[in-house]
Amino acid sequence: MLEDFYELNPYELDKDAKEKMLTKELLELTELHRQKCEPYGNMLAAQGYEKEKITSYYDLPFYPVRMFKEEELLSIDKEEIFKTMTSSGTTGQKVSKIYLDRDNAMAQQKVLIKILGDYLGKKRLPMLIIDSPEIVKNRQSFTARGAAIIGLRIAASKMTFALNEDMELDLDVVTEFLEKNAGKKFVIFGFTFLVWKHLYQAMKEKGKKLDLSNAYLFTGGGWKKIEAEKVSREEFKECFTKQFGITHFLDHYGMVEQTGCIYAECECGHLHASIYSDIIPRRYEDFSPCEIGEKGILQVVSVLPHSYPGHSLLTEDEGMILGEDDCPCGRKGKYVKIFGRVKNAELRGCSDVYASKF
Amino acid sequence: MNNKEKYINAFVEGLEIDADKVEGLKYQEIPEWDSVGHMSLVASIEDAFDIMMETDDIIDFNSFDKGIELLKKYNVEM
Numbered sequence: 431m432l433e434d435f436y437e438l439n440p441y442e443l444d445k446d447a448k449e450k451m452l453t454k455e456l457l458e459l460t461e462l463h464r465q466k467c468e469p470y471g472n473m474l475a476a477q478g479y480e481k482e483k484i485t486s487y488y489d490l491p492f493y494p495v496r497m498f499k500e501e502e503l504l505s506i507d508k509e510e511i512f513k514t515m516t517s518s519g520t521t522g523q524k525v526s527k528i529y530l531d532r533d534n535a536m537a538q539q540k541v542l543i544k545i546l547g548d549y550l551g552k553k554r555l556p557m558l559i560i561d562s563p564e565i566v567k568n569r570q571s572f573t574a575r576g577a578a579i580i581g582l583r584i585a586a587s588k589m590t591f592a593l594n595e596d597m598e599l600d601l602d603v604v605t606e607f608l609e610k611n612a613g614k615k616f617v618i619f620g621f622t623f624l625v626w627k628h629l630y631q632a633m634k635e636k637g638k639k640l641d642l643s644n645a646y647l648f649t650g651g652g653w654k655k656i657e658a659e660k661v662s663r664e665e666f667k668e669c670f671t672k673q674f675g676i677t678h679f680l681d682h683y684g685m686v687e688q689t690g691c692i693y694a695e696c697e698c699g700h701l702h703a704s705i706y707s708d709i710i711p712r713r714y715e716d717f718s719p720c721e722i723g724e725k726g727i728l729q730v731v732s733v734l735p736h737s738y739p740g741h742s743l744l745t746e747d748e749g750m751i752l753g754e755d756d757c758p759c760g761r762k763g764k765y766v767k768i769f770g771r772v773k774n775a776e777l778r779g780c781s782d783v784y785a786s787k788f
Numbered sequence: 789m790n791n792k793e794k795y796i797n798a799f800v801e802g803l804e805i806d807a808d809k810v811e812g813l814k815y816q817e818i819p820e821w822d823s824v825g826h827m828s829l830v831a832s833i834e835d836a837f838d839i840m841m842e843t844d845d846i847i848d849f850n851s852f853d854k855g856i857e858l859l860k861k862y863n864v865e866m
Contacts, residue, residue, distance in 0.1 A: 512816060513823075520865050532816055535823070536847065536850075539823075540847050540848060543843045543844075543847065547843065552842065552843070554842075554843060564823065580823055580824065582849065583823075583827045584827065584843050585843055587840060590829075669850065
């Protein structure tokens with residue numbers, strides 16, 4: 431039951447306690463989707479799945495994330511769909527479609543807020559969004575980029591969009607926002623490349639400095655283009671500290687197929703798995719789990735997907751576990767490093783897809 | 789305006805719907821009260837009573853009646 435998880439702080443379980451709780455929940459979810467989603471049930475049968483033999487969630491079958499592009503995978507009746515989310519995708523790519531019923535959408539929202547609250551505190555903060563308001567215009571169907579912003583809306587006391595329809599920084603809007611919130615903590619949110627191009631580079635070209643030292647810079651969605659410009663993640667942070675005085679960075683890793691369960695960056699610069707999800711890097715040759723410090727292709731499990739069979743997926747990203755239960759920030763669970771897409775995989779990070787137009 | 793009238797009015801303004809639709813309304817029951825509408829509704833309730841709701845309450849707020857119950861926490865009685 432998801433409710434059992436809500437009782438806990440998102441990072442309070444150590445390895446053994448988390449494994450026990452996740453295994454039970456994910457086994458139940460596997461059974462639910464086996465009964466409700468025929469293609470998924472067929473996949474389990476083809477893999478010779480026997481639930482009696484599963485002692486840990488490490489042994490559960492996983493689905494390639496690409497399947498959501500090829501087939502309509504849902505574990506609810508079509509009448510129960512009330513939101514469809516689509517992945518980012520460059521032109522010509524097929525997009526993933528994720529079908530949500532009410533409960534699933536609410537759960538995603540709840541968990542996202544619980545996780546973020548652990549970093550930003552419980553108080554709702556003003557948010558400056560480095561994106562255009564156009565991104566949330568269509569209310570029935572959201573791109574992953576729009577969905578992320580809508581999901582954050584609840585944690586904001588007020589949301590201000592810093593870019594206009596042409597994706598240009600509106601300096602008047604930003605200035606007014608800063609005057610209104612002088613001396614207060616606030617959040618700047620945007621996908622990594624948009625923040626880089628439309629905030630940092632735009633202001634640098636204008637030769638203007640802004641005092642954003644009270645901000646948490648909350649980013650996500652891919653580094654490809656920025657790394658291609660030969661800017662490392664460390665240099666990226668240095669640029670923002672130099673230009674705007676920003677010292678609080680909160681990057682995150684997440685995907686539309688497991689919305690809500692984000693892996694957020696702590697004060698030590700590590701991305702953390704919460705009690706709601708886990709990351710298992712696997713070896714290419716035989717898909718066995720990697721050791722700590724060994725790079726592999728990432729499997730992700732999450733207790734949130736109920737309306738579609740997305741609770742155990744093989745991504746197209748590479749990463750490694752840096753450690754477990756012992757991060758100096760005090761959060762329990764795994765902390766990981768993400769390297770990005772495996773070679774020759776499609777481009778699908780929110781930030782990366784937008785960046786591919788430049 | 790008493791609190792109940794203010795509360796109903798917040799729905800009218802926040803969701804841009806007629807007052808006769810408001811009582812007994814549930815989240816996602818009408819297109820206007822979706823996740824986007826939800827936040828403008830919360831904003832108009834916060835303005836009407838000069839409060840700031842906690843995130844957990846915003847998430848739990850899923851019907852007209854539930855809102856009345858939640859607002860007690862903020863000393864708004866109806």
